[in-house]
Every structure is written in structure tokens, then in C-alpha cells.
Amino acid sequence: MRSLTKPTTAVLAASAVAIGLLSACSGASPEAPETSPDDTTSTTDEATSDTPQDVTLRVVSLLPGSDQAAFDAFDERVTQFEALYPHIDVEAEEYEWKATTFAAQLAGGTLPDVYEIPFTDAKTLIENGQLADVDAQFHDLPYSGDFNEALLEAGKGPDGHVYAIPAKSIYGVALHYNRALFDAAGLDPDDPPTTWAEVRSAAKQIKDATGVAGYAQMAADNTGGWQLTSATYTRGGRTQVAEADGTYTATLTNPGTKAALEFLKALRWEDDSLYADATLNWGTVNEKFAAGQIGMYTSGSDVYTALAESFGVTPDSSGLKVADYGLTAIPNEGADSGVLVGGTLAAVNIRADDAVKDAAIKWIDFFYLQPHLDEGPAVENAQVRFDNGQPVGTPVLPIFSREQYETSLGWIEQFINVPLENMTGYTDVMFDQPVVGEPSASTQEIYALLDVPVQAVMTDQNADIDALLEQAQTQAQSLLDEG
């Protein structure tokens, strides 16, 4: 083949392509979006500086796929914040807490400056050195002593410093039900089940009368284990015990877990009233419920916000309407029975410098905490949400004290648009229920192990519950021993 002796045009073209590619690569490098530490040239920290440097703060907004109206409400809050702190420029991004993106974003430096993490993962992240120490900035907050200690504990490191702040969605697991299906089945929607036996018979009645599955349980992506643990707590069992010497013992073969699995087995194979899909997770069970395909299920008590914001529950939806949503307490049976609680913390990116940490605390204070503490911000926040048709007033467990929570509800009473009258089954008792935190060691891994018995019971009529729990127990214990 004759080589090109006059390669001018061809060489120029190839060079142009190569140079273009290389510059595109450098433009897209993971370092580029991380403008916040580079923007600030200030070396002073704390609020003592009276000419704060301009800071760009990247924060998380909502779950991807939420309603446009929800995003509009969020954007209004951002505008209000920027008016209050002109030197802070807020950039918001959609965010979902997911293993596939979190570690890569963290390593690549593209994680937002303020992001949300569930209670379960805070301790591990702190241990791995992946959260910024915001203790100093936290204690500058005038109300730093008013937090519910148990909640604050979830975000503290072994050194007692605060790394993540309780922010939102503090929930206790509760029972959600479809009032329209209750009506159709001849059950009284204002008298929801209060024991597991009543749940079973209500589920059967719904299935027999309407053909719709009366009960559903999450089973996949660690949510199966999460709900099984919650079901265990309500029957007086515990899946883990903390020993005096700092080690943990798995107790997965306790009678509560076994009873919870037998309950599922009975509903699935004897009554045929269980929604028979072993791939349900937090999102898909909400989807099916919002579509009117499920009579009852258990999930966090605050899930109504997500149902309305992201899963299409509206006053006139063709599936579950707002007026048909019902919330009641999860049945508690036996001594030692408790309700699993969890929630969301706000954390600050480990790469944030002091100026960014200051801005981050201001944002956390403004967006997450002020609406609980001060009438002005509470009304502002509620007004914005109300005007955009977003749910206001979903029952959550208090970040501060019960009195503070009830006071704050009083401020926003005129904006409350969630069907609180259909939630009295929960709100009447929510402060009296004994609360139990999620197990502290290897939490998510043990949830993953517990997914297996749940899925097995839902798909195999002859599933041997004892053997499944024994197997999970052995694996869980070896996880706890090595971790």
C-alpha cells in the first residue's frame, strides 16, 4: 500500500481530532465541577468574618422524577435562601441515595456539598472518613442543645463530634391502607386493624370482595430485610443484641422473626391475599399502592409525602386518591414490642472547606430545621409548598421535642393539605409507641441476608422457615464477627 507522502490534509485532520478529544477529556474531568473549594479564596472561617466570600453551594433537591410542581416549590425556597444570604449561590441537583452512584461520586469529587443520608449508613460513613466534621459550625447554632438526643446520636462519630445533622423524614414504620378498598370490601375505613390477626382477616376480606391483593410486603434490595426487622420488633423480637464488650450477636432465629415469616406464608399460600411479587422494593410497592393494586402495606410513616410528590397520588388520580389514603399504627403485640424508627440526616462533603461548611450549615438550618423552630420560616415553607400543591403536614416524629413539633404544626395549620383526619390511627398514638432504632452493626448487609427468607416464603409454598433463618443467622454472625 502506497504510504501517504503528502499527508498534509490527512495529518491536519487527524491532529485536529486528537486535540479535540484530549481537550474534551480535560474539560470533562471530575475535578471541574467541584468549583466550591476553588472559588473561595477566604482563609478565615466562622461567622466572625463580616464580608463573607462568595461561595457556591451544591445541594440536593428531590428524587429524580418528582413532579415539576415539587421542583418549583424547591426552587422558590432556594430563591428565598439566596435573598437571605446574598453571598451564597445555591446550585441544586436531583439526588437519590444509591450505592451505584455514591462511592463513585465521592471518589470523583462530584458529590454535592450538602446531601442526605439515611440513619443506617451514617456511622459507617463516619468510620470510613467520608463525612466532614461540622461540630464547630453545628454548635454555633443557637438551638444546638435542643435536639432529640437519640436522633443526634445517629450522626455523631466515635469522638462525639457531629458529622451529620438530623434533617427530615424521621419516621416510625406504620401501616398504610387504601380506604376505598376498605369500603368496597365492607370494612370500616375509620376502624383499621390493630392486631396482626385483624390485618390478616382484613386482607382476606379485601381479596375476596374486590380481587385486589389485601396486603403487600417489600422483599428486594434490602427493603425485605428492613420490613422483616420492623415486623420482628412489633412482635417483641430483636434481630441483634449489643454485648457489653462492644461486640454484637445476631439473633435472627428469634420467635418474632419466625412469626413474621409465618404470617407472610399464611397470607400468601392459605389466604392468597398477598401481592405476589418478590421483587417489590420501597419504590415499586409505593407505585403499586398508588395505582390502587394493594390494600395495606407497612413502610415509613412519612411515605405520604413521596406518594404525593413522586408517585402520583392526587385528589383526582385514577388510582389512589388523596382522600382514600389512610394511615394507622403498625400492630404492636407482646412485651418488648416496638416500632422501628429511622430518618434522614444532612451531611457535608468531606472535601468542603470552612467557607463551604459555613454555607452548608446555613442551608441546613434554613431549609431543613428552621421550619420546625420559627413561625416565620415555617409559614414561608408551608406557603410555598401549599401554593405548588405539595403535601404539607405529613406526620413525622419530632427532631426537637414533642412540644416544639406540636407548636410548629399550629403555625402552619392553615396550609395543611394532607388528609390528617384519615391518619388519626397513627397520630393518636405516635408519641406513645415504644421506639427502637435500626440495628447498629452491619445493618444493610443483614437486611440483604434477610431478603432471602422473605423472597423464599413468597415464592415457595414449602419454604422451610427454620432452615432459612438458621442459614441467615450463620451468615449474619460471621459478618458481625469480622466487622
Added chain:
Amino acid sequence: MTTDQGLVPTRRRRRTPVDWIREGGLSTLLFALPLIVIFGVFSWLPIGRALIMSFQETNLVVTSWVGLDNFRSVLADPNLPTALRNTGYFALLALIFGYPIPLVGAVLMSEVRRMKGVYSVLAYLPVVVPPVVAVLLWKFLYDPRPEGVFNQMLGWVGLGPMPWLQSATWAMPSLVIEATWAAAGGTVIIYLAALLGVPPELYDAAEVDGASIWRKVWHVTLPQLRGVLLITFILQIIGTAQVFLEPYLFTGGGPANATLTILLLIYRYAFGQSLGADYGEATALSLLLAIFLAVMSLVYFRLTRAWSSS
């Protein structure tokens, strides 16, 4: 430099870089540069990184060297035998069910007189559908309730509703059916092209000898296609050993780990816990799988050297 009368060739002067450029070396390099850069950054560099990571314990932020610990814990994982068994089961089912179908389809299509093109398009259409879309569609079709599409169709012939993905026994076969549907078209096209290379005189000779259609296929078509068949066989084995999409999207490895495959196990090591758990173990298992497949391919090509048509 003087020379004798053509008996000693002129001594070449040494090549210089200018000669290299003049002969087109520079333009060759520049043309190859984008390819080298892209493959380097997106293919070879990650492979190298994975090799290094398999000897480390890392969550991409905190890293430490742990030697062979990752390999030891991977081999001791109680889920590994399950994953191996399930992957082997998938590969076996795909071989029994999915390997002959494209061949049969191609042979039938090559006999068609008119509208050959239409059949080729129809066969290839599933390949063109994006895999995620295909899986979501099939998930809907596989609804285990009697109202599910496939269960309704079974009802027409009097068969009861099948649990499909909701049963540990039927989940894997369900995955194989969808995987075959999605991938057969590509292989059909390859076989069709190979069939064109079979000399028609062979078929005529067989006809003269009184061969039926089956004997023609067995004695003429298959031997002529031997080379292609051997290649597609090993490609299928390698491909099915790395199946990830179907188990991940259909069942997430369930129910109760009945569809957990090796690659899904690797994915779980890396991303299974909400924090992105253990890249060391994930890369270690990937490395073991890669070595196994490489060795198997070498052995395969050795053994089939005598049979291949080259």
C-alpha cells in the same frame, strides 16, 4: 561509494526520523491516536486498575493493600457455589434451547423463495430493541397472575397460570427464553451469511443420492458450517458465563438467590450495600472469572483445531 558491477548491493544509509515521517509513520500514528486514547482510557486503563484493586481493600476513598485476602474471602463466600451453579444452569439451558434455534431459523429462512429480506428483518428486530426496554416488556408479559399476558395465552390451550419469575424453579428458564429472543437474531444473520457459502453442487449431489431434507442438513449443511458453529459455540459460552442484565433487571438475583449469577455477585460486592462496599472482592472475582474463561477458550481452540475448517 563505489560498487562492483551489480554484485554487491548499495549499502543502505541509516533510516532517520525524517524517513519515518516521509514514509507515512507520523500520519499513521496520528490516525491511530484517537483509537489509542479512547481504548486506553476507557478499556485498558480500567482493566489495569481492576487488576491492582483486586489486591487492595478499597472503597475508593480509603485504600490499603491486602494481598490475596480478597481472593480467599471470595472463594469462601457461601454465595459463590450458588452463583456458579446458577450460571452453569443458565449456560446449559441457553445451549440446549438457545443454540440450535438460530441455526434452525437460518436454515429455514435460506429455503424461503420470496420475501427473504422481510424474515431477516423480523429476526433481527429483537436485537435492535434496547435490552432494558426488552426486559421491562417481558417483565410485564411474565406477570404471574392469571391476567398476565403469557398466562392468558396458556389459558387458551388449557394450561394453568405459571408463576414465571416468582418461582425459584421457573425463574431461570424464563430468563433464558427472553435472552434467546433478544440475541438469536444476530446469530441468525451470521448463519445466513455462512449458508450462502455452501456450494449448491453438494446439495445436488446429495439429492441425486436420494437424501431427505434432514440428511441433507446433517451431512451437507452442518459440516460446511462447522467453523462458524464452533466459533458461535465458544462465544455463547463466554457470553452466558457473563450474564448480568437479565438476572439484574428481572429478579435482582431472586427469588431467594435462585437467579444469582457470578456477575450479579460481583455487582453486589461492589454496589450491593448502600455504601458501595467492596471493590477489592468484586475485582478479585472478576479476575478469577476472566482467567477461567481465557483458559477454557485456549483449551477449546486446542481441542477443536482438528475440526475447524481452516
